[in-house]
Amino acid sequence: MKKNWWKILAIALLIYTILAGMLLDVPRLSILNETIRNQHFHVTMWFGMIILLTGSMVYAIKYLSSGNLDFDDKSIALANSGILFGVLGLVTGMLWAKYAWGDWWSGDPKQNSAAICLLIYFAYQILRNSLTDEQQRGRISGVFNIFAYAAMIPLLFILPRMTDSLHPGNGGNPGFNFYDLDSKLRVVFYPAVIGWTLLGVWIAELKLRSKRITRALED
Amino acid sequence: MVSRLVANIIYLHRHMKNSSLITLIKKEFLSEWRQRYALNGIILYLASTIFVCYMSFNLKVGIIKPITWNALYWIIILFTATNAVAKSFIQESQGRLLYYYSLVKPEVFIISKTIYYGLLMIVMALIGLIFYSFVMGNPVQDLPFFLVVVAFGSLGLSSALTMVSAIASKAPNSHTLVAILSFPTLIPLLLIVIKLSKSALDGLDRSGSIDEFVTLLAINVITFTLSYLLFPYLWRS
Numbered sequence: 001m002k003k004n005w006w007k008i009l010a011i012a013l014l015i016y017t018i019l020a021g022m023l024l025d026v027p028r029l030s031i032l033n034e035t036i037r038n039q040h041f042h043v044t045m046w047f048g049m050i051i052l053l054t055g056s057m058v059y060a061i062k063y064l065s066s067g068n069l070d071f072d073d074k075s076i077a078l079a080n081s082g083i084l085f086g087v088l089g090l091v092t093g094m095l096w097a098k099y100a101w102g103d104w105w106s107g108d109p110k111q112n113s114a115a116i117c118l119l120i121y122f123a124y125q126i127l128r129n130s131l132t133d134e135q136q137r138g139r140i141s142g143v144f145n146i147f148a149y150a151a152m153i154p155l156l157f158i159l160p161r162m163t164d165s166l167h168p169g170n171g172g173n174p175g176f177n178f179y180d181l182d183s184k185l186r187v188v189f190y191p192a193v194i195g196w197t198l199l200g201v202w203i204a205e206l207k208l209r210s211k212r213i214t215r216a217l218e219d
Numbered sequence: 220m221v222s223r224l225v226a227n228i229i230y231l232h233r234h235m236k237n238s239s240l241i242t243l244i245k246k247e248f249l250s251e252w253r254q255r256y257a258l259n260g261i262i263l264y265l266a267s268t269i270f271v272c273y274m275s276f277n278l279k280v281g282i283i284k285p286i287t288w289n290a291l292y293w294i295i296i297l298f299t300a301t302n303a304v305a306k307s308f309i310q311e312s313q314g315r316l317l318y319y320y321s322l323v324k325p326e327v328f329i330i331s332k333t334i335y336y337g338l339l340m341i342v343m344a345l346i347g348l349i350f351y352s353f354v355m356g357n358p359v360q361d362l363p364f365f366l367v368v369v370a371f372g373s374l375g376l377s378s379a380l381t382m383v384s385a386i387a388s389k390a391p392n393s394h395t396l397v398a399i400l401s402f403p404t405l406i407p408l409l410l411i412v413i414k415l416s417k418s419a420l421d422g423l424d425r426s427g428s429i430d431e432f433v434t435l436l437a438i439n440v441i442t443f444t445l446s447y448l449l450f451p452y453l454w455r456s
Binding site for chain 1: 382383386387389390391392396399400402403404406407410411434438441442445449452453455
């Protein structure tokens with residue numbers, strides 16, 4: 001029970017996110033109006049994805065420096081749940097864009113970057129699956145993981161800022177940047193980030209445990 | 220083929236003691252020169268691609284807008300780079316790689332490959348530019364700056380592709396892998412390069428492009444450093 005406190009925390013935070021995110025009062029901004037509630041789901045899932053993928057990259061480094069296959073399992077499990085949150089973030093974003101911008105896909109720089117980022121991680125999966133030897137697979141996909149992460153950072157954080165984006169907070173749109181993030185939003189925003197991240201780690205942990213069992217059965 | 224390999228090995232042995240980096244770069248040039256059909260192949264690939272683009276755009280000089288001209292040029296360079304650099308590791312036989320392994324440090328090996336393919340890609344991009352301007356017209360207004368962008372863009376492309384080809388060469392379906400691993404990872408670089416060369420095309424004031432140029436340099440440095448740090452781990456397998 002002691003070890004499971006964070007799972008209970010994850011459930012509690014997510015129930016809170018859904019209830020408070022839907023019901024609490026939100027600031028009135030032009031264009032956004034009630035759709036601002038989507039930031040408790042869409043933006044926070046992206047935050048979760050970035051944290052999970054960072055974790056995956058850290059375990060890839062650990063694997064490369066130690067050669068312990070357990071780190072490789074952790075790395076791939078975290079990358080998988082990161083991809084899951086990436087897809088969910090993209091879908092929730094598109095749903096929101098349909099109502100805020102009038103189209104599912106508007107060719108916004110951030111939308112494009114997000115799609116490219118997913119392409120990189122899908123390529124990572126293909127690379128992993130095409131290698132059979134476990135040690136070799138760990139090493140090569142670990143190397144690509146670090147390489148991909150380094151390519152993802154300019155893609156998500158630098159390039160979209162160099163052009164105008166339709167996204168709230170860019171190009172004169174009313175937004176919820178960190179500076180003007182209303183305190184009403186903050187009380188839901190940060191718990192939601194933690195909640196989604198913990199859920200991702202939980203999914204990764206389940207996959208990791210089933211992997212360990214398979215490995216033990218094989219030996 | 221066998222005699223070539225033996226000659227290569229003797230050459231390496233004789234010169235390795237002096238300076239392994241320069242020797243390895245020399246060796247790359249030498250083996251490229253001996254297999255001129257591969258080099259000519261790349262040039263012909265470049266020429267045919269440009270010709271296909273030229274034919275597809277109705278055979279008229281100056282019919283396309285600068286923005287299309289620019290994008291098309293970089294797409295041609297991207298595909299040429301993928302083809303030229305992809306062979307850097309895939310063509311090397313396992314035995315020969317093992318032999319290099321016993322002679323030099325992996326860091327030296329990756330640096331020599333990156334430098335060699337960087338130079339090769341700069342030359343290819345220039346040949347491509349000349350031929351491309353010949354058939355499609357040349358709307359570039361700030362040519363010196365455009366050439367600088369081409370040089371750094373080619374360096375970035377080749378260093379990322381050398382690393383990706385090293386990764387992909389370990390897997391069975393390496394040719395497909397090179398494309399799917401490299402295209403998404405190269406997009407940040409390509410976007411910056413296209414933006415910079417567009418400014419050069421329009422002859423905009425250079426001071427306006429400093430931010431992007433610094434980003435381009437930073438991406439180059441990051442890719443190069445990562446290859447340097449990560450390659451030894453690939454080498455071991």
